[in-house]
Amino acid sequence: MAASRNINFTTDDFKLIDRGSQDIEYLVAEGPSLSYWREAWCRLKMNRRALLSLFTILFLLLFTWVGPWVWTLDPARQDLVQISRAPHLGISALVVDDNFNWSGVIADNELTVNHRHVESLSVEVINNEEVIDNSVLSDDASYSEGLAAPSNLRVVDKPNTEYVRLTWQPVVGAARYLVYRNERQPESATDLGVPLWETDTARDVSYQDRLKLEAITYYYSVVATDGLNESNHYAVIQVDVQQAITFSDAVYSEVLPPEASKLDSIGRMVELQAHPLGTDYLGRDMLSRLMLGARISLFIGIVAPFLYLAFGIIYGSVAGFFGGLLDEWMMRFADFVIALPFLLFMILFKVSFGIGPGESGVIPMLVAMIVLSWPSMARLARGQVLQLREQPYIEAAKLFGASSWHMVFRHMLPNMLSVILVSLTFAIPAAIFTEAFLSFIGMGVVPPTPSWGSMSHDGMKTLMTHPHELIFPALFISITVLAFNILGDGLRDALDVRIRE
């Protein structure tokens, strides 16, 4: 269609090609042309990156709106058995009793241990295979004040992630005992790990550990103290902890049927709820939270740009179309709005909306974005209108006596559409990012509603220990933003007529 070429056009040249034909070939060949939109679509199809992005976006929409029908786990459900669990597809666990009350072991005089008879102790049959009594006596004898290491440190009941029960023989002269836990074999008396407990008296010679137990091997150490200083001698025991779940938790999380009898169930092995993307710091399923979070992120990301672009286009078109003083005033107002700080207005809107603490800030966020983000689109639209107004075909239309209405809808809008579409694809990731940022700083959604931004914020706290809690939402934000950006790039290339030449 280059004007420099001297070709005699016939009407055939302007015929639209058949729907069924291979349109890509026509792009390069001369001859019957494609409609503008079909041609753009062909160009987009040739841009594989853009196409991939398009599919990614479609996948995300499916993930958000169809996902919860497939993966039906309640995103607010807190599975305290599986806190900060890395991705897994099911772990088997032992069902244990809910009643952890263990009155422990009290020594009734200095050197003998008397088990206070309690129900839970009636099952205290120590399986010798499980009890590894490798009490180590530190060989440092020069420490004159050192109390002896407690002897016969052993585990009572089967150690599991709900409880580990320890007991030991009292030490002569001890005032209290300290219980430590480590994940490695201690090397010295200063390397015993986490101090869990200090007993109240010398007669307390037992301890039940429930603190965030994982199904790994722990090394428990017990040290006697004289009330002020710890002894250099310590007893250590290796404990292999088994994954467990309490009976009521098992029923609640539906790994046991509701009618299951407690007596039969205890001691059984069950399969724990699978979490393909792991769980967060309160045991909530990451996958279902990401699905729900996507809804908030994509809602803001799509609704806000649509609304403010629409407003911007109307505003800019009116200014550009009528021109003159009206244009001058309208564009000065747009400049004024551009100068308003977004964050401040976001907070002001939140206050003026009467959004109290603990209520979602999504609506004020939406309003703030619409009210403050339209001017750039208005400028763009005005520029387009000004440019189009001077086009020969507009003048021709005017000569034919076309109404303003006709000119706007027949000539201007269709010609602006490519610019609008490209702006939209760039506005969406920007809006998603803004939402993520605002939720990250706590201005957006409120718990328990997740959004990708707030999930990233929560995940950041456990980055060192449980990186998956940050990585997944961050990955979703990155992929979405990237996909929209690449699609925007592709659309721009596909819709820009000049590139064709």
Place this chain on the structure above:
Amino acid sequence: MLISARLYLQSSLLIPLIISGLTSKAILFIMLYSMMNSEVLAGLAINSAQRSIAIAIADEPPDLSSLTTTDSLSIMILGHVVEGLVGYDAHNQLSPAVAERWQIDDKGATFWLRKSARWSDGKPVTAHDFIFAWQTALAPKTGAAYASILYPIRNAEAINKGKMPVDKLGVVAKDDHTLVVSFEKPTPYFLGLTAFVTYAPIRRDFYMKHANSYGAEAEKILYNGPFVIDEWVHGASLQLKKNPHYWRRAQVKLDTIDIPYITSDPGARYNLFKAGSIAFAGLNAEVLKDALKNRYKIRRFVDGVLFFLEFNHRPNRITANLNLRRAIQAVLDPDVLVNKVIGIPGNIPGKSLFPKWLKGVHQQFRVEYPAKEVERDYDLARHYLAQAKQELGLESIPPLVFLTGDSPNASKEAEYFQRVLKRHLGIDLKIDKQIFKQRLARMKAGSFDIVSAGWGPDFDDPITFGNLFASWNENNHGQYRNSEYDRWVAVAENTIEPQRRMAAMAEMQRILIDEVALVPLYERGTIYLQHERLKGVARRIFGGDPYFGFAYIE
């Protein structure tokens, strides 16, 4: 700050470079290196030659005037630089300080002050200094938040409320070194009170010289404790030096406590410890794993603070309904909160307003009077809820406002409560996260249904917790009012006989649990690191924690 610490670690890498040949670049390096080194050496965690240690604090001390201070950080600093009539020894027992000996009965107390006690300018500490400090603290225009801790002294309350002149305070100096206090009513725990910072002496002439800015600068405080503040760069650093006039100076083993870092970030403080720049650092869950990997000796300390959920008992609030509170009490499990949700070692699940460590008549109060166990019972909870709905005439319970702090842990706990109430009772919880000041303002204004509150004891007696729910207590933010409870508080406050007092305390404990005035959550425990050569650091619930007055470098 963090950067200089990192450079210090890397400085050993520079040595081969210096040896390998002195190019102009290398010379520049050496210059930089030596500059860095001199700066860093001053910030070493411990220095046995100079008998100095370095520590970090979380914030600039907000108020170093012993009259008006309220926060634990200021009290920690003041604990090192001022000394009251009595103090705490290395075993955290009350021990003589400025007072050599004393005599206390129903009517009052007499303190005999030691003649060797000196201010940091060498003048003796006299009985008049105590009288002046107490009168000033009670004068209404001082606006001392802790003035009420002086109320056991005769006429103190009337003076504080502006009904009497300050010179009517029931305390006289028989001579320069004999202080006679008369009581408003029998006060069995008075001795413990005198160790509190508001009871510290202040010398009239010095205070008058700086009246409005007393405590604002290092040179605007007169010291009588084991240390003096030698240098205070606001917002940046503090340095404590041994007080050469302190009466027990021979026992003070450290010459300098350097506080070159002020950072509220526990991660930064841990890194400073790791880099050998500070000798003492607290641990949180994030850095715990790294500390374990580095095989540090981890220590544990229960700091005496109780955290609890306080209900708003104001009559117009829905939480004024007892059955609703009972329903909430029956679904919350402090054991799960401590072990699974918080998951930081050291915390003890709460069972009562009165923490485990409090002393009773002969042994621990809770051993003598165990708190009633509250069983988790979801069916019972729903039963209570149904009753509450009926009494309130509501179809469903409207969302409750849960006021809490802005720390990561506070929001984690809040989300847990939110879920538990939703799951078992169908009650929605709106989480209102606020910074401390704002939270306090809202608590005072009563704009909450449930608030996550903490209480640190002021003196070593269960009543420091017990009177928190007395109807007249200003800190009773939920405005819990129960005349029976008030009666027992009065018994515990006005009786001298320990048996009767503790029995009254037990009654208070029973009422609070039965009436669900609060839901105890946990007694806070902390874990921390201490330089392996630094010994004798006292961790204590009262008198400022940690305390380095007995510390020494091995």
